[in-house]
Amino acid sequence: MIDGLLVGAVYGLAAMGLSLIWGVMDVINLTHGAMIALGMFAMYLLFALTSANPYLLLVPILGIGLVLGVLVYWLSVHWVLGRSQLMSLLSTFSVNMMVIGIGTALWSTSPYNVNFTLKGITVGDYTFTGNHIAAACSALIIALLLELFLYRTRMGKAIRAVADNREAAELMGISSTAVLAIAFGIGIALALGSGALVSTLFPFTILSGAVYQLKSFVVTVLAGLGKPLGALAAGVLLGLLEGAVTPFIAVSWIPLIEFGLFVVVLILFPRGIFGRATA
Amino acid sequence: VIFKRPSFWLTLLLAAVFVYLPMRGNDAALREDLILVAVAIILVSNLNLMIGYTGYVNFGHIVFYGLGGYVGLYLVSARGWHLPSAALTAGVFVSICALLFGLGVLRLRGAYFALATVGILVAVHAFVSNFDPWGRSTGMYLPFEAYEPLGGAMRALWTTYYLIIAVMTLSMILSLTIKRSKFGLGLFAIREDEDAAVVLGINATVYKAIIYSVSAFLPAVAGALMFYKNGMIDPSIAFEYMLSIEGIVMLMLGGQGTVIGAAMGAGLYERLRSYLLTQPRLSNFHLVIAGGLLLVVVLFASSGLIGWLYRFVPRSREVIE
Helix, strand or coil: CHHHHHHHHHHHHHHHHHHHHHHHHCCCCCCHHHHHHHHHHHHHHHHHHHCCCHHHHHHHHHHHHHHHHHHHHHHHHHHHCCCCHHHHHHHHHHHHHHHHHHHHHHHCCCCECCCCCCCCEEECCEEECHHHHHHHHHHHHHHHHHHHHHHHCHHHHHHHHHHHCHHHHHHCCCCHHHHHHHHHHHHHHHHHHHHHHHHCCCCECCCCHHHHHHHHHHHHHHHCCCCHHHHHHHHHHHHHHHHHHCCCCCHHHHHHHHHHHHHHHHHHCCCCCCCCCCC | CHHHCHHHHHHHHHHHHHHHHHHHCCCHHHHHHHHHHHHHHHHHHHHHHHHHHHCCCCCCCHHHHHHHHHHHHHHHHHHCCCHHHHHHHHHHHHHHHHHHHHHHHCCCCHHHHHHHHHHHHHHHHHHHHCCHHHCHHHCEECCHHHHHHHCHHHHHHHHHHHHHHHHHHHHHHHHHHHHCCHHHHHHHHHHHCHHHHHHCCCCHHHHHHHHHHHHHHHHHHHHHHHHHHHCEECHHHHCCHHHHHHHHHHHHHHCCCCHHHHHHHHHHHHHHHHHHHHCCCCHHHHHHHHHHHHHHHHHHCCCHHHHHHHHHCCCHHHHCC
16 A cells, blocks of 8 residues: 555656646547656666665756657657647657657566665554665656745746746747757656656566556546646556555556546546646 | 449459469469458458448557457367358358447547547457357367368368458448448438538448448458368457557558548558568558558558549549448
């Protein structure tokens, strides 16, 4: 249960990236899963190279993600904004295919893992593994930093303005292109970061991103769009749920349950459980 | 009337070529190549009903094919049914599932529906991998005797090939028929502006659910035929996500919304893929190439090959639809 809660924080972080991009530019970023997988491999390579504490390596990984995100924005998203949603779905998906294709060629689809363990904390007869706690704390810190950035800085204010009304923001002298590129970059950075955190918990392959992408969609829909802290809370909720059901049923059933949840929530609460009428 | 439309005769011509070429030299290798092209055309034509006609992306289209294969193979191997009745039953069963499901899920608009279709694929995959009568994750095998009713395995391969060609022809004729029907016009209206269509009295949810279900039927039949021909099925072959996606690439490449374009894209891409997969240096990169191709089409030529043709030979609009 508690492990579920801690893992859930990481799900939440992944979903925040998706939710931010979706909320700001109305693009469903289908590169998300591939970027999570890239985060895992970035962690693997950096850790193998430097053998520093993985949780410190998060900082450069977030930086890589930001740059990568801006690049992907220019490559695939910028040109299809304002066209039908089909086009942005397809263009981000094509980037996804290329990343997965290159990744498969480089690393094949065999599993990797980051060989690092922190000492756990024992309470009574139950031990929390250190990695889970550290990953959850890192996710929380990143989430708080994002919240501060969005609500306490000029840039964050600009992002929120563009999300609200792009034309009006342009009229106020905000360069919406730059803002969108940066928002996309942050979204991708969050995906890479969450991937990096997951890689310290479980073994992974280049295709693992897809699993977390589905979880991110479920979480985003649960939380409603464009609410970073809502996404974090919904992520924790999903993690708890997974932790609660795994003792009773086989792990392979989980996608079915998550998907059922996704459809039910979409139909009953189209604006998300934490959503207000003006989502 | 459909007989007056050149595209109808083009479709029949294509089918005749598909039947004649491998039969002439009793060429089994060519037949195996063409059957893959035919299956691609079946999948893409029916996907076109959703994406091209209605404007709804279905990322999990392959689920119909895989589920049809499972139902068909189960009926043949465990119940001893004959192939034609098993394939038709598979089609009907999958269509009914799609209809019931569509009535629920298609209340979702646009991108939310697209996400739901990814979920459907993952969920069905998870379900079948845990379903005992269908052999869980190891799947099912067909005993050799199952081919007896069709006159042994050799004859059965040819018979299933002709059946697949028939399904391919039906798929294209179905697309042509819907395109010029009142129902088809309703779908186009939903694609252009769903709110306006609803105001004009189109029951969008029912229309979408019906086309979702229709687009499930022939792929399910084809799945039953193909997996019968292959003699085995397991979840990762039946519900291959990448194949589902490649269907979208094929459709965009040829030209979404057009019948001949969909078939052209399917044929071209399928041949390209077979070529890449057999080149030792390139086989790892076929996804990269497919992705790049999709990106280029989306960014620079969103109406596909047919769009080019229309632009340079405007008269072709009247002949090719």
